Amino acid sequence: MKAFIGKRAISSVISLVGLIIMVFFLSRLTGDPTALYLPLDASIESRELFRELHGLNDSIWLQFWNYVQDIARLDFGDSIRRSRPALEVVLEAFPWTLLLAFITMILVTFFAVLIGSLAAFRAGGVFDRFTSTFSLIGSSAPDFWVAIVAIVIFAVQLRWLPTSGTGTIWHWILPITVLFIRPFGLILQVVRGSMISVLSSAYIKTARAKGVKTRPIIFVHALRNAMLPVITVIGDQAAAMLNGAVVVETIFGFPGIGKLMIDSILQRDFTVILAAIMVTALAIFIMNLLIDLAYTLLDPRIRY
Amino acid sequence: MPEIAEPRPLLVQIYRMLMADKFALCGVIFLIILAVSAIFGPIFLEDAATRPNLRGRNAPPLSMENGWVNFLGTDSVGRSMLARILVASRNTLQISFISVFVALSIGCALGLIAGYSTPRTSNLILRGADIIMSFPSLLLAVIVLYMLEPSIFNLVLVLAITRVPVYLRTTRAEVLEVRERMFVQAAVVMGASKRRIILRHILPMVIPTLITIATLDFAFVMLAESSLSFLGIGIQPPDITWGLMVAQGRPYLVQAWWLAFWPGLAIILTTMSLNLLSIWMRTALDPVQRWRLEIGRKTND
C-alpha cells in the first residue's frame, strides 16, 4: 500500500512538473511575456521597467531556473492587482470552492446512487424511464444556461432566492442546484448501467437462494460491486469541480477559485493564475489518491 | 452445391435498426436537419444574420409579423435570431467536429502504438496522456487560451489535445484486451501478420467503441466550447457560436429572454440527440447485442 502511494505520488509529481514546464514555455513562446503580466495598454517604459525588475531580459534557461526555484519555495510572487502574495489570495478563495464542491458531490453521490439503484432494480419500469429521461436532459444541459435561466426565474421573477454572494444558506441553494444537475445525470446513468449488470450476476442469485430480503440484496450485495465503475466517474466529476466550478462561480458571484481564475485572466494577473493552477493540481492529486483508496476498500481483489 | 446467401445492404440494416429505437431516430433526424441547415443555411441567411435593423430591435418570438426569418425574434440590434443561430451552428459544430476528429485520429493511432509496441514507448505515451489527464480539460483550456490568443484555431487545438487521452487510453486498453482473446490467437496460429491482426481483428473491435465515445465526446466538446465562449475566452465577436450568443443575451434576460433562450435550447437539443445516438450505437455496433434492435425483423430460419 505504502509503495503504491509512493508510486502514485511520483507519477503525480511528474505530471505536475510537466504542467509547470508547459506553462512556462507557453508563456515565453507567445513573444512578449510582459503582455501576460501587465495591462494591455501599458506603456513601453513600464514594460521595460517590469522586464528589468523581474529578470525577463535574462537568458531563457536562467529565467526557467528562477521560475522553478520560486515555485519550489511556493513563492509565486505578488498579485499585481492586489499587491499581496498570490498564494494568499488563492488560499483565501480555495476553501469556498472546496466546500461548494464537497456539499454538491455528497448530494450528487447520495441521490444518484440511491435513485440509480432503484431504477436498475425495475429496469424498464415507469420510474426507470422517468429517471432516465431526466438524467439525459440533465446531462445535456449547459450549466451556464441553466444558471442564468434559474436566476431569471427564481431570483428576478419569483424573488425567492438571492442572485449572488455567500451570506446565508439561501445564497448556496442556486449554485449547488445548478452544479448538481450535470454530474447527477452522468453518475445516475453509470450507476444504473452498472447496477443492472451486477443484479444479473450469479452471486445475486445465491443471495436470493439464501433468502436475503430485497433491500439488502440491492444495497448490500449488489451496490458494493456496482460502485467500482461509478467511483471513477465520481472522481472525474469531483476533479472538474475542484478546478472551480468556473462558470457557476462566475455567474453567481461566488468567491471561489474558479471566479478568481476568470477574474485574474480578465485582469491579466498572471501570478495568481499560476498559484491557482498549482493549488488546484495538488488538490486533484489528493483526491485521486482518495479515489484509489476507495477502490481498495470496495474490492478486496484490488491490491496495489 | 447450395449458394451462399448474400448479406443485407448496410444502409438497409442501419435503417431497420434505427426504426426499432424511436428516440435514437428522433435524435438522428434532428442531427441531420441541423447538419444540413448548418451547411446550407448561412448561404441564404448570412445577410439577415449580420445586417442590423434598428427599427426591429428585440422583436418578440413566435410571431410571423416580421416575416418567417424573424420567427424566433430579433436581437438587440434587430438581427434575426433564427439566422444567427444557423450561422452560429456552423461555427459550433465545425469546432466540435474538427476537435473530436483530430483527437480521435491522434488518440487512436497513439493507442495502437502504445498497445502494440515496446513497454518503453508505451510508457512514454501513457505518461504524456497522464499529464493531460491529471487536470480537468476546462482548466487546461483556460490556461492555454489565456496565454495564446483566443482564436478558432487555438480553440480547436486546445479542445483536441485535451481529449486525446480519452481515445488513447480506450484504444490501448481495448488492444491489450483484444490481443489476448482466443480469436486473435487463432489468427496468429493461421499465420496472420501483425498488420493484419491490427487492421482486421483489433481495429474493428475498437472502432465501434471509439465512435460511440466520440459521439458522446462531441456533446462534451460542444459544451466546453460553449462554456469557454460564454466566459469570453473562446470565440471572439464578430464570430459567433451558441455559447457566445447566450453570453450576449445575458444582459437582456429580463426584457428579451429569447436572446439567451434559443441558443441554449439549441445546445441542449443537440447534446441530447448525440447522447441518444450514442446509446443506440452501443447496441447497434455490437453484433451480439444487435438482435435487440432487430426484433420484428423476420428471422431467416
Next chain:
Amino acid sequence: MTNRLLEVNNLSVEFHTVQGRVHAVRDVSFHLDRGETLAILGESGSGKSVSASAIMNLIDTPPGYITEGSIKYDGQNLLDLPRDERRQINGRKIAMIFQDPLAHLNPVYKVGWQISEAMRVHGVPNAKADARALDLMHRVGIPDAEAKMNAYPHQFSGGQRQRIMIAMALGMKPDILIADEPTTALDVTVQAQILSLLEELQEETGMGLLLITHDLGVVAETADRVVVMNKGEIVETGTAASVYKDPQNDYTKRLIAAAPGKAPLKSVPDITPEDEPLLQVQHLSKRYGAVEALTDASFHVMPGEVVAVVGESGSGKSTLAKTLLRLQEPSGGTAMYKGRDLFSLTERELYDMRRDIQMVFQDPTQSLNPRMTIYQIISEAWAIHPEILPKDAWRARVSELLTKVGLLPEHAHRYPHQFSGGQRQRIAIARALALEPKMIVCDEAVSALDVSIQAQVIALLNDLRDTMNISFMFIAHDLPVVRDFADRVIVMQAGRIVETGDTETIFAHPVQTYTKALLAASLEPDPEVQALRRAERKTLLMDIQADPDAAR
C-alpha cells in the same frame, strides 16, 4: 407420508423472448423423499435448471412465468405463499448450491460473513451464526478454518469454493439441498471428493438431495432415482440402475449410447515403427518467472496418429499446446517437425509452418471473431495464405468445408453468436481445415459441449483423421472421451509427463499412482460398474492422502 419432502406437479414455465414464447418446462412432475438423492439428468436447454430455479423462486418475471402446476413442500404449495413467507423457505428449508462457485460467491465480502449471513437472514443472532459458520467451515474440510473465515472467495481453489458454498447452504440444516451441476467445472479427483462430501452430509442430516446434472457418471455415482429431461419435458423416470440398464425412451437410449468410454479398447495402432515421427519434442520446458509450468517434456506424434494429453488443471497441458504453436516462447527444448526445429524458425519459415499445424480452441464462443461472418472467418485462411486457393474459388470451398463439418452452406453469412456451441466448434474445425493442415492441436475442444454433441464432434474428428490422415494432439481432462478417440495417451501432472503409453495400456494397466488415481476418480455411466469402482477409489485415495508424494 412425512417422508415426502417435495412434490412438483404438472409444472410449466414459459419465457417471453424476441422469438415469441418459449416453453422451457412443460408439464413436469416429480417428487423427493427424505434421505433420498434424485438426479435430474439433461443436456443444455433441457429445462433441468429452470425446474430447480422454479423451486427456489429464482425465475425472473419477466421474462419467465410459471404458467401451471404446483410445487408442494411439506404439503404446502410454495407458489401460493405470500412473498415474505416464500423468501423464508429459501435457505432455511430448501437450500441450493451452484455450478461455478467463483461466480456465485460475492467477490467483495469475506466468506465467513457470507456463510453466517445465510443464518442471520433467518433470525439467528450474530454470535451464534458466526460460531456455526466456523463449525461448518471445519465440517466441509477447509483447512485452517479460523483464519480462512476472513478470506475472500478469490483466495480459494475451485474445490474449496464449492465446499464453502456447501457450508453456506447447510447453515440452517435445510430439509432439501438442490445442487445444480455442483462439480461440472472441477477436476475429476476434486469432483469425487465433493460428491462424497455431499453424500456424508446427507447421511448425517437426512436431507433430500436434488442433483441436477448432465453427466451420467455423476448419476451413477450418487443417485437413487433419476428423472431424464429433454426439451422441457420429462421423458423417463426410474431408479438409476434400471434407467441405465433398460431405457425405454429413445432420447434416453441415445444419451446413454453417446456417453463416452464404453467402446472396446483400441488395440495398438497399426503404425509401423519405421515411420518417421511427424513431430518429435524433446526436453521442452516453460517457466513463468519462478514458476515452472512445463518441465522437460519429451514425446512424439506419428503421421495420422491421435495423441491425447491428459491431466488436471495446472498440469501444464495447455502450456504445452501454446508453446508448440509458438503462441508463447519456450524456455528450453526442441520440437523437430519435418527436420526443422519449430522453435528456431525464421518469420518466413514460421509463416509456412502455420499451414501445417492448426489449433482448435476450447471455447468456440471466444475463438471466433464475433464481428466476422462465418464466410469471412473461414476464408481468412486463404487471405493469409493466398497460394492455397484463388479468390474466385473461395465461395465454393467455404460451402464445401461447411458441408464437410455438417453445417448448411446457406448460413455462411451469419455471425458466430447465431449458432449453438456445437455448431461453433464445427466452424472452428472448418477454419482449421481450410489450411489443409497435417496436424491439429485440440485444446479441450469438446469439454464445453453436451455429451451427444461431444460424441458427434469426436465422430467428425475421427472421420477427418481417417479420410485426410491428419494427426491430432488432443488435450483433455475427460478420460472417457480420450479412451474412445486416442491412440496414445500422455499423462501430465504439475508440469511433468508422468506416464506415456498406448491407450489400452494406460486404461487397463496404469503403472503410476497418479494415473491410477485419475482413472479411479473418473466416473462410469453404469451404476453397477461405478459401485465397484467406488470401493477401489476409497482405498486408493486414502493411500494418496496418507502420502501425497507417492503420486509424484
